[in-house]
Amino acid sequence: MLELNFSNMMGEVIGEKGVSERQIEGIKAVVHEIDKRIKAKERPELAFIDLLEQDTAEIKKIASDVREKSENFLILGIGGSALGPRAILEALSPFHNLDKKPKVFVYDNVDPRTLHRILSLADLKKTAVNVITKSGSTAETIASFMILWDKMNSAVSDPTKNFIAITDPEKGSLRKIANEKGFRTLSIPQGVVGRYSVLSPVGLLLAEVIGIDSGEMLKGAGDIHSKCSDAEIWKNPAYLFGTLLYLMEREEKRNINVLIPYADGLKPTAEWFCQLWAESLGKSGLGLTPYPSLGTTDQHSQLQLWMEGPEDKVVVFIKVDDYGVDFEIPRVFKDVEGTSYLGGHTLSGLIKAEQESTELALSKIKRPNMTISIPKIDAYHMGQLFHFFEVATAFTGFLYGVNPFNQPGVEEGKNFTYGMMGKKGYEAKRKEAEKASNAKRVS
Amino acid sequence: MLELNFSNMMGEVIGEKGVSERQIEGIKAVVHEIDKRIKAKERPELAFIDLLEQDTAEIKKIASDVREKSENFLILGIGGSALGPRAILEALSPFHNLDKKPKVFVYDNVDPRTLHRILSLADLKKTAVNVITKSGSTAETIASFMILWDKMNSAVSDPTKNFIAITDPEKGSLRKIANEKGFRTLSIPQGVVGRYSVLSPVGLLLAEVIGIDSGEMLKGAGDIHSKCSDAEIWKNPAYLFGTLLYLMEREEKRNINVLIPYADGLKPTAEWFCQLWAESLGKSGLGLTPYPSLGTTDQHSQLQLWMEGPEDKVVVFIKVDDYGVDFEIPRVFKDVEGTSYLGGHTLSGLIKAEQESTELALSKIKRPNMTISIPKIDAYHMGQLFHFFEVATAFTGFLYGVNPFNQPGVEEGKNFTYGMMGKKGYEAKRKEAEKASNAKRVS
Numbered sequence: 001m002l003e004l005n006f007s008n009m010m011g012e013v014i015g016e017k018g019v020s021e022r023q024i025e026g027i028k029a030v031v032h033e034i035d036k037r038i039k040a041k042e043r044p045e046l047a048f049i050d051l052l053e054q055d056t057a058e059i060k061k062i063a064s065d066v067r068e069k070s071e072n073f074l075i076l077g078i079g080g081s082a083l084g085p086r087a088i089l090e091a092l093s094p095f096h097n098l099d100k101k102p103k104v105f106v107y108d109n110v111d112p113r114t115l116h117r118i119l120s121l122a123d124l125k126k127t128a129v130n131v132i133t134k135s136g137s138t139a140e141t142i143a144s145f146m147i148l149w150d151k152m153n154s155a156v157s158d159p160t161k162n163f164i165a166i167t168d169p170e171k172g173s174l175r176k177i178a179n180e181k182g183f184r185t186l187s188i189p190q191g192v193v194g195r196y197s198v199l200s201p202v203g204l205l206l207a208e209v210i211g212i213d214s215g216e217m218l219k220g221a222g223d224i225h226s227k228c229s230d231a232e233i234w235k236n237p238a239y240l241f242g243t244l245l246y247l248m249e250r251e252e253k254r255n256i257n258v259l260i261p262y263a264d265g266l267k268p269t270a271e272w273f274c275q276l277w278a279e280s281l282g283k284s285g286l287g288l289t290p291y292p293s294l295g296t297t298d299q300h301s302q303l304q305l306w307m308e309g310p311e312d313k314v315v316v317f318i319k320v321d322d323y324g325v326d327f328e329i330p331r332v333f334k335d336v337e338g339t340s341y342l343g344g345h346t347l348s349g350l351i352k353a354e355q356e357s358t359e360l361a362l363s364k365i366k367r368p369n370m371t372i373s374i375p376k377i378d379a380y381h382m383g384q385l386f387h388f389f390e391v392a393t394a395f396t397g398f399l400y401g402v403n404p405f406n407q408p409g410v411e412e413g414k415n416f417t418y419g420m421m422g423k424k425g426y427e428a429k430r431k432e433a434e435k436a437s438n439a440k441r442v443s
Numbered sequence: 444m445l446e447l448n449f450s451n452m453m454g455e456v457i458g459e460k461g462v463s464e465r466q467i468e469g470i471k472a473v474v475h476e477i478d479k480r481i482k483a484k485e486r487p488e489l490a491f492i493d494l495l496e497q498d499t500a501e502i503k504k505i506a507s508d509v510r511e512k513s514e515n516f517l518i519l520g521i522g523g524s525a526l527g528p529r530a531i532l533e534a535l536s537p538f539h540n541l542d543k544k545p546k547v548f549v550y551d552n553v554d555p556r557t558l559h560r561i562l563s564l565a566d567l568k569k570t571a572v573n574v575i576t577k578s579g580s581t582a583e584t585i586a587s588f589m590i591l592w593d594k595m596n597s598a599v600s601d602p603t604k605n606f607i608a609i610t611d612p613e614k615g616s617l618r619k620i621a622n623e624k625g626f627r628t629l630s631i632p633q634g635v636v637g638r639y640s641v642l643s644p645v646g647l648l649l650a651e652v653i654g655i656d657s658g659e660m661l662k663g664a665g666d667i668h669s670k671c672s673d674a675e676i677w678k679n680p681a682y683l684f685g686t687l688l689y690l691m692e693r694e695e696k697r698n699i700n701v702l703i704p705y706a707d708g709l710k711p712t713a714e715w716f717c718q719l720w721a722e723s724l725g726k727s728g729l730g731l732t733p734y735p736s737l738g739t740t741d742q743h744s745q746l747q748l749w750m751e752g753p754e755d756k757v758v759v760f761i762k763v764d765d766y767g768v769d770f771e772i773p774r775v776f777k778d779v780e781g782t783s784y785l786g787g788h789t790l791s792g793l794i795k796a797e798q799e800s801t802e803l804a805l806s807k808i809k810r811p812n813m814t815i816s817i818p819k820i821d822a823y824h825m826g827q828l829f830h831f832f833e834v835a836t837a838f839t840g841f842l843y844g845v846n847p848f849n850q851p852g853v854e855e856g857k858n859f860t861y862g863m864m865g866k867k868g869y870e871a872k873r874k875e876a877e878k879a880s881n882a883k884r885v886s
Binding site: 301357409 | 446447448449450453521522523525526537538540541542546551552553554555556557558559560561563564579580581582583585586587589590592593615616619620637670677678679680683698699705706707708714717718721722724725726727728729730732734735737738739740741742743744745746747748749750751752753754755756766767768769770771772773775776779780781782784785786788789790791792793794796797799800801803804806807808820850851852853855856857858859860861863864865866867875876879884885886
């Protein structure tokens, strides 16, 4: 089971820069109130919690068909529609495309170089295209879908068979097109917003396509949910996680939250978390900046800054107890100074020692940190990580008094893009953009 | 040529939160002084500038041999020894391993799962292993080297032929082993430290192995160097870049610098920059937190926080003028609302419009940002990006009055690891670690 070790956030370890038991006790009444609001599903977007009970029969059926008929599985989506699938893919099937079928491509941008390479690598005749957008009208996703639809029409006689849409059950452009053309579709339940959708068909279809049991992911999520719905903060890792980071920002001005898993396969999971945390909490002048990192690698990149830079961070480790495989470091080069101490240890021993050492080094100079442990990297525990972070994020949004489910701040940029692309009704934006782009100062 | 557009950092665009001409003029004397110190090579580590003049014959010779004989090229290195090669690989040969030879693996961690997968994919008999560590004793690199040496001994009759060491010209464990065993070696010139080494054999050997002309990279770097060594700040993009970010932090408390290239292939370049900026400047309680991002993708992940979160960031765009390939978005789904405005445009038009829109949206609410433009993503301009950022980082270190070439803050963590691994002389650290690891508070 996922566990949160928060000793190094507390005053008893890091002194006056730490959180006190009294502070946590003092916030208990607020936490109880938020807990009630979450349980009452005060906001429809809390429907992400209901995903744990979903029926996955249709997902499994479509995935089985993809596995049977396709050599490539191409996801078109961006943000929440891409980060979840990527996190699952790299955690549970690293280096997938080098020896597994179907190959998986996630096109989550409108970079023409990337699309060019994907199309040179994937024969469209044998490619299932999974178009994902909750709203149904995300510009980047729809643009690449339009290109793929056109190319698929030239490649096969019945292109509809090559598309699977994941979108709103009823609304939006993609739903309309899918219905008209007769695509296979899966729904993101109403209420569930993109960045809380990894345990919906958005993540689960990809999981099943690469041979991961989606039921295990949901089971893991369900099991951690019983801990993450405990009204008692001391027993609830999600509420504690959010409360500790909230207090560190409010009281100590620590505005950056580093997430550093000690496993290559969890790097995209850190990026997934960063979207969730940034977009959910960053509003009304508030918000915490989540920082995606990777241990041990970034000890040689970021650690210097965490140790001796400004006191603006909290470091959150993700620790893996069992890597499943291991290597003994052989006793070679015995006569060479600086190598022999490694011989006889294991790689997993070394990576764990480095994680603990970094934790100790930070704690020793009173820099707050905490550690999320999972027993191993498998479907069950990925489900736990995802759900833990989602509950923690929703909770923390309520704690800050912001809506953790919207993203009003991205509208202005979209409106300028609509103007530049000539969308009807955005003519004024186009003019505003043209006016602004003169008087450049260049060096 | 690389250009820096800094309009949106200035008061004339973003009002009182911007930098004024007078502020820049006021810092000119300091900048002149630093410029002199850089030109005088005041510190030996400024030797990274001399890399532009290096002879690449030996690099080309080794690379040609690797290309001829090897199916896999495995880099063992971490931090500066891995981030540079990764940046070159993904910028100039995206999806390389799916249809190019030799396949490239960068093992920059001690994660046993990753090594297990690499060994299942790469036949050691046909693998060239490139071990990179400047000091020659980096624990992670040496540990994986010891494992690979042992396995190579079982796989081939003369394992020395499969190894290429890149390290200090004279000192360190790796140099000693390489000399004793008779490996092929390349040197990181004395003075040049790991994170400033991408234009040394560290990056150039990988470049040549994947068929990139290292001479073009050096030529690009050399051409931007003439701009980046102009004593006049208004004409020097590297000095301006550093000065503007310095002023934004000192005067406006903007402690986070987002780097957002609008090209998938430059994502690892942003990560490379983050090491350089974080490790070079983060000391003495000072430092800026560099944030690796990717456009358009992270508009759906981070942008909300930049627009409406706390005023603690400066956003730096990297804009690409010509992607080399392009796609027209076809006029399909004409009857469906919300799609037709895209038809007839190009993907490159869309990605550029989104970059400009984000720039405009930030500027409109007076949030500072600037844009680095490169004409295209090729060896020549990658050389420019690398060298521009290196000069800017060294300069900014001097501006803050810190040593931009050391990393004293990572020693304590290393010492704990040495203690736990039983290295001689670190027995006290082991005891200290054991003492600290009790009394865990877990939820």
